[in-house]
Amino acid sequence: MDLLKRFAQGELGLGRTEAFSDGVFAIVVTLLVLELKVPALHDRSSTGELGRQLVDLLPKFLSWLISFIIVCKFWLNHHHLLTFARHATYGMIWLNSIFLMGQSFIPFPTALMGEYPMNMLAVSLFGAVMAVNTLLFIALQSYILRNLLKPEMFGAVVPHLARKSFVGVISYLLGVAATFFDVRIAFVLYALTPLFFVTPPQPRTVNS
Amino acid sequence: MDLLKRFAQGELGLGRTEAFSDGVFAIVVTLLVLELKVPALHDRSSTGELGRQLVDLLPKFLSWLISFIIVCKFWLNHHHLLTFARHATYGMIWLNSIFLMGQSFIPFPTALMGEYPMNMLAVSLFGAVMAVNTLLFIALQSYILRNLLKPEMFGAVVPHLARKSFVGVISYLLGVAATFFDVRIAFVLYALTPLFFVTPPQPRTVNS
Amino acid sequence: MDLLKRFAQGELGLGRTEAFSDGVFAIVVTLLVLELKVPALHDRSSTGELGRQLVDLLPKFLSWLISFIIVCKFWLNHHHLLTFARHATYGMIWLNSIFLMGQSFIPFPTALMGEYPMNMLAVSLFGAVMAVNTLLFIALQSYILRNLLKPEMFGAVVPHLARKSFVGVISYLLGVAATFFDVRIAFVLYALTPLFFVTPPQPRTVNS
Amino acid sequence: MDLLKRFAQGELGLGRTEAFSDGVFAIVVTLLVLELKVPALHDRSSTGELGRQLVDLLPKFLSWLISFIIVCKFWLNHHHLLTFARHATYGMIWLNSIFLMGQSFIPFPTALMGEYPMNMLAVSLFGAVMAVNTLLFIALQSYILRNLLKPEMFGAVVPHLARKSFVGVISYLLGVAATFFDVRIAFVLYALTPLFFVTPPQPRTVNS
Numbered sequence: 001m002d003l004l005k006r007f008a009q010g011e012l013g014l015g016r017t018e019a020f021s022d023g024v025f026a027i028v029v030t031l032l033v034l035e036l037k038v039p040a041l042h043d044r045s046s047t048g049e050l051g052r053q054l055v056d057l058l059p060k061f062l063s064w065l066i067s068f069i070i071v072c073k074f075w076l077n078h079h080h081l082l083t084f085a086r087h088a089t090y091g092m093i094w095l096n097s098i099f100l101m102g103q104s105f106i107p108f109p110t111a112l113m114g115e116y117p118m119n120m121l122a123v124s125l126f127g128a129v130m131a132v133n134t135l136l137f138i139a140l141q142s143y144i145l146r147n148l149l150k151p152e153m154f155g156a157v158v159p160h161l162a163r164k165s166f167v168g169v170i171s172y173l174l175g176v177a178a179t180f181f182d183v184r185i186a187f188v189l190y191a192l193t194p195l196f197f198v199t200p201p202q203p204r205t206v207n208s
Numbered sequence: 209m210d211l212l213k214r215f216a217q218g219e220l221g222l223g224r225t226e227a228f229s230d231g232v233f234a235i236v237v238t239l240l241v242l243e244l245k246v247p248a249l250h251d252r253s254s255t256g257e258l259g260r261q262l263v264d265l266l267p268k269f270l271s272w273l274i275s276f277i278i279v280c281k282f283w284l285n286h287h288h289l290l291t292f293a294r295h296a297t298y299g300m301i302w303l304n305s306i307f308l309m310g311q312s313f314i315p316f317p318t319a320l321m322g323e324y325p326m327n328m329l330a331v332s333l334f335g336a337v338m339a340v341n342t343l344l345f346i347a348l349q350s351y352i353l354r355n356l357l358k359p360e361m362f363g364a365v366v367p368h369l370a371r372k373s374f375v376g377v378i379s380y381l382l383g384v385a386a387t388f389f390d391v392r393i394a395f396v397l398y399a400l401t402p403l404f405f406v407t408p409p410q411p412r413t414v415n416s
Numbered sequence: 417m418d419l420l421k422r423f424a425q426g427e428l429g430l431g432r433t434e435a436f437s438d439g440v441f442a443i444v445v446t447l448l449v450l451e452l453k454v455p456a457l458h459d460r461s462s463t464g465e466l467g468r469q470l471v472d473l474l475p476k477f478l479s480w481l482i483s484f485i486i487v488c489k490f491w492l493n494h495h496h497l498l499t500f501a502r503h504a505t506y507g508m509i510w511l512n513s514i515f516l517m518g519q520s521f522i523p524f525p526t527a528l529m530g531e532y533p534m535n536m537l538a539v540s541l542f543g544a545v546m547a548v549n550t551l552l553f554i555a556l557q558s559y560i561l562r563n564l565l566k567p568e569m570f571g572a573v574v575p576h577l578a579r580k581s582f583v584g585v586i587s588y589l590l591g592v593a594a595t596f597f598d599v600r601i602a603f604v605l606y607a608l609t610p611l612f613f614v615t616p617p618q619p620r621t622v623n624s
Numbered sequence: 625m626d627l628l629k630r631f632a633q634g635e636l637g638l639g640r641t642e643a644f645s646d647g648v649f650a651i652v653v654t655l656l657v658l659e660l661k662v663p664a665l666h667d668r669s670s671t672g673e674l675g676r677q678l679v680d681l682l683p684k685f686l687s688w689l690i691s692f693i694i695v696c697k698f699w700l701n702h703h704h705l706l707t708f709a710r711h712a713t714y715g716m717i718w719l720n721s722i723f724l725m726g727q728s729f730i731p732f733p734t735a736l737m738g739e740y741p742m743n744m745l746a747v748s749l750f751g752a753v754m755a756v757n758t759l760l761f762i763a764l765q766s767y768i769l770r771n772l773l774k775p776e777m778f779g780a781v782v783p784h785l786a787r788k789s790f791v792g793v794i795s796y797l798l799g800v801a802a803t804f805f806d807v808r809i810a811f812v813l814y815a816l817t818p819l820f821f822v823t824p825p826q827p828r829t830v831n832s
Contacts, residue, residue, distance in 0.1 A: 003614075006614075006615040006618070007615060009615060009618055010496075010615065010616070012495060012496070012499065015434075016434055016438055016495050017495075018223075018224055018227070019227060019434070019435060019438040020438045020441060020442055020491060022224055022227040022228045022231055022442075023231055023438055023439055023441070023442025023443070023446075023647075024442045024445065024446055025228060025231070026228055026230075026231025026232045026234075026235060026442075027231070027235055027442060027443055027446040027447075028446060029232065029308070029309075029312055030231075030232055030235040030236060030239065030312045031235075031446065031450070032312070033312050033313055033315055033316055034239070034315075034450075036316045038316075038319045038320050038323045041324065041327075044324055044326065044327060045324070045326045045327050045328075046327070047327060047328050047329035050324065050327055050329045050330060051329055054329075054333075065309075068305075068309050068312070069305075072302075072305040072308075072309075075228060075305075076298070076301055076302075076305075079220060079224050079225075079301075080218075080220070083220070090492070090614075090615040090616075093492055093495075094488075094492075094614070097485075097488040097491075097492075100445070100488075101445075101481075101484050101488075104445055104446045104448070104449050104484070105449055107449055107450075108449055108452045108454075111454045112454050115454045116457065116460055116461070116466065118460065118461045119457075119460060119461050119462070119463060119466055120461075120463050121463035121466045121467055121470075122466060125470075198211075198214075198298075198302070199214040199215060199217060199218065199298040200218070200298075202214070202217055226639075226640055226643070227643060230640055230643040230644045230647055231439075231442075231647055233644060233647070234644055234646075234647025234648045234650075234651060235647070235651055237648065237724070237725075237728055238647075238648055238651040238652060238655065238728045239651075240728070241728050241729055241731055241732055242655070242658075242731075244732045246732075246735045246736050246739045249740065249743075252740055252742065252743060253740070253742045253743050253744075254743070255743060255744050255745035258740065258743055258745045258746060259745055262745075262749075273725075276721075276725050276728070277721075280718075280721040280724075280725075283644060283721075284714070284717055284718075284721075287636060287640050287641075287717075288634075288636070291636065406627075406630075406714075406718070407630040407631060407633060407634065407714040408634075408714075410630070410633055419822075422822075422823040422826070423823060425823060425826055426704075426823065426824070428703060428704070428707065431642075432642055432646055432703050433703075435642070435643060435646040436646045436649060436650055436699060438650075439646055439647055439649070439650025439651070439654075440650045440653065440654055442650075443650060443651055443654040443655075444654060447654065447658070450658075506700070506822075506823040506824075509700055509703075510696075510700075510822070513692075513693075513696040513699075513700075516653070516696075517653075517689075517692050517696075520653055520654045520656070520657050520692070521657055523657055523658075524657055524660045524662075527662045528662050531662045532665065532668055532669070532674065534668065534669045535665075535668060535669050535670070535671060535674055536669075536671050537671035537674045537675055537678075538674060541678075
């Protein structure tokens, strides 16, 4: 368990971890649009043909929109979470890196679901990836709250936070299950899930 | 209306919102150039053939140029706007995220207009997307000036700012309308519109 | 030797060097996923066909995963290293730029190994590039510790650090050699090598 | 003339201009590698075929290398230049944005020269774009030194700096002219030109 001891070491400032994370988040949301490819037209000046091709791109627009909102929600919660940390240890940096690995993977299932919106496996994979991303966030959150919590932030920690965070995981997995009935239910569930944590949970919200 | 109350919460520093936004802006302007693809030549050493192919790329160069200037203008006004904010609330962060979603979408209509510069729909879509982006900026601006204005910046707010900001929306929509007559008028209007806010409006400019 | 004197000049803050480096690291790890292309399906709703195609992508997933971990490890060690520097000289900035050039090259051998996982040359090249990247890091490390060490960090420098850092180089080169026997051994070695510096070496770890 | 007065306005901090610029620089250098495409092999495990294909990529490697060094040189000089500025005006921000537009364009001529290294026009265009980029840098430099120079940096300004900076422009244009004789001379000139400003010019270097 020498490795565990090594991970608990390190007292690095949070600045570069935030900069690296913000860079990854910014690139992920911006790369998403690259899947929207300019359609090939036979008649280059035909508005009717271009219009029909743009309508065919609707599932890609929708996938892009859902992913964009989800990544922004992760970014906001990540931002909120890091205000709780005193500093960064190597363990936290690695949990953060693995969380960012999950985020940087998002363009792939987004493109897959956009290309094959009626394919059960493609739509399931999207939900599964988002569930895993939520788990990776919960892992980072638990580590920080347990090991790196600033004393003055003690009162701002929401009780039973981990349990509440699992609502997102379950909701994405319900979307995965819904693909067995109708992929459209999955799309709806994926679009609604980020609303659970559209604002980071606040102790005051709980009390009021 | 619990949701509205939740959005008014949060007192986050502006640093990471600026870093995330700057990342998105920087990636958007740099991705624009990816639409300029190396042409395929039959005679690889022919300067004449390459020259003709580069001339054919002119509409793409022009779309790239116009979009670059527009995004830089949004960046400058965003930079200026955020100097007015005391801090970030969740509501502001979401309005900012949706504004950035609009910015990150810009490479798509840019590529479309560059590929089909004579297609009315392609050229209209560019103007419509820019009009929506301007509206998203106005929404963010109104929210910040109404809810998060630093007391010491009160005197720096331009009177009737929202009304003035709509000039950009109208100008882009005039470009959309112009495509019914001649797409070239639309190109000219799109290129001229960023000049309205090439520098953020100043109270002193108004008074003098 | 006038050139050497010029490189020793310059007393720039570390902020922008860190920002530029973090940008490059963030883009490199995020671009890696672009190699995971959406497969083309004959039957667009077939989960079986999509499943088989995803299984065929496994070598690309694996290459992506290994490279992601390696780049994150470089990022962490780079972060740790720069806490030792008083400021930046031109020489340090150029060593850093050349190191970043090596990092930005990583998507190419990663894509090559992912596409041709059974091709000895493709798999060797990956290891060779990582060995060169490690050497570039050692060069930057030696320069900073020799010329720019903060006095208060003197006690935090690990003895025989350069020698220890060569373990990574040798391990990657063993992977290159292993391709002559079985490329799978090379994959295993590449995946294990970042564990050597999964946390930057600490004097305390050495003493305990 | 009202426009000129508007550009002279604005007193923005330099932080976001630096962040936006660093983002663009980082993305430009990292996008350059995307031109190195994985070659298609008939025999997927043939090291000989892959080796020959990699040798064919040499002009692309070379273009990538030259552009990387040139952009890093621009980054370093930009970094150095901005330490002279008190703050940012709108005029400076626009000169900076147009300079960044030039930087973000670099991947296109780099890809063109890498694809058609024996095509006079392709190789000329590279030099012409670099000459224009140098001119854009000189414009930014002149504006800052004339209008925004920090009083305490007065002694650090090199005499006749603008004139010295034109050496780079002339050197790139000599490369353009050299393509009429032999494109290889142009490659050599392009590779050597960044050495002129490999370190920002120092008054002390001049005096000694």
